[in-house]
Amino acid sequence: MSDAAATTSTLATPTARSFTANRLFPMLRAGLRTAETFSPTSAAARVAARVFCTPVPTKLATRHFRPPTGVRVESMPFENASLTLYRWPAPADAPMVLLTHGWGGWGLQMAPLAEALAERGLAAVTVDQPGHGRSGAWHSTLAQFARALGYLGDRLGPLRGVVGHSMGGSSAAVALSRGLAAERLVTIASPTDLVQVTRDYANAFGLRETTRQAMVRYLEAREAVVFEQMSAHRTAPRLAQPTLVVHDRADTAVPLVEGLKLQALLPQAELMLTDGLGHRRLLKEPAVTQRVAAFLA
Template sequence: MNTHNPAAAFFASPAARGVAALLRGVHRVSPDLGTRIAMGLFFTPMPTKWLARSRAVPRPWVERQLPFEGGHVSVWQRSDLEPGRPKVLLTHGWAGDAQQMRALADTLAQAGFEPVLLDLPAHGRSSGWRSNLFQWVRALFAVTARFGPWEGVVAHSLGALAMSHALARGLPVRRVALVALAPPPMQFLQWFAQAMGTPESLATGMRGRFERREGVSLGHFEPAWLAERVEQPTLIVHDRGDVTAPIAGSETLLAGLPSGRLHVTEGLGHRRLLSDPAVMQQVAAHFA
């Protein structure tokens, strides 16, 4: 079992340790208040969004804003492609943004597709400062209704988990590529509680509060549950040494898929996959 906790390094700064100490104190006095504060921290993507919002995006990429749940999500398209190409939707992971997918999108454009990039809620130039997987799933359906249908979808990390759930719920897509599939949400909740130095009861309380609010079980993001419901031909790409998202989740998903293939890389970690030439060609070939 991989015991590495990605959240531990993330919350290692002096400021983060101070926040963790405060959370532990509040949770000891009032578990309910501590859980509510933890929920706010957990669902706020880091680092802050101003970096993504200030980044210049080169032509021919242009931003479209799609109204969504009182705000908007930003959708990126290339202005230099002729109409009628088969479309591919690309989505990033937690604390990422659409521009991480641009190199892969440009490769797909060269292969004859029309790539469409999405800044998920509270990420990139989309509005909001907090978000969660269920909102991401709703955003995927909203973007599909406006910009689809999709010949294929490519999703990274936690975006791949949200995409898998959307597919299980009937999102219309012909072929799927999942890159560095993230562990299920309960694993992240446990990592978060460990990094904060709080008891595991905090993770359990967060799960219960979240499921009551959304009306859906987090078990519906477990690889075994998803695999029984994702019917599309699926390429899974994962690096063997990925410590942010251990490969075991992709292997579990693959074992239950009716039509799946796992491409394992070495030495690329969690994010370098997205701009690796061999990986990009694997994805393009899967759609072709």
């Protein structure tokens, strides 16, 4: 299951973090089914796209987290939103690493990794993607994630590496395949197929295949990108950077098979497997943060 599918899975699975989202799921499902029943396919597709592009839980659940002491917070306009950056202290000439969260995540979620990088003398910068954390807007897409990384790469200068969790890793691969300048790539628990994301979403909400296809066509036209072109089997041949693929065997949001597929598509990639950490806890696991820092340093 992909990260967007993980969102619907979170909606359907009661957890402390997703209690509000869990209560919303039946309402959203009922609303989408009603749109399918009483609206033209094109209108139902737009409603489905709106829900598909809305992070759950919303940024209100995470934007109150305070950065560690000494971390500088910056904001810059970007498209119809904004980007919030968190810069860890580093020497002026330190090689820079850009870290991005996944769908429904937030920049400070990457703090343990950023701190490990800072200890190695690297300049760590994490970002709240559009619609997440302290950044503007309430909606986003994988394509916009990738455009944001490309924009930040141009703004920040040459990057030692890019680190992405879940959909953040997928968007990093897309950005690198389109010219983002970075020496190395780290993906953590990342999905490989955006088209499958839409299938998982449609299955979770009980949408008809015609609605799913119309939603994809609507979003492709709006974002000026074909979803198939953002999948790993399309981006991987254009990636020459040394890559570290991190995945947990017990990840139920993005199953291990996704990490194995990515590693197989990237012959130059190293594979790090963990046990019992799931989809998010590996972000603060010392063995993971130290391996990532060593790989980038």
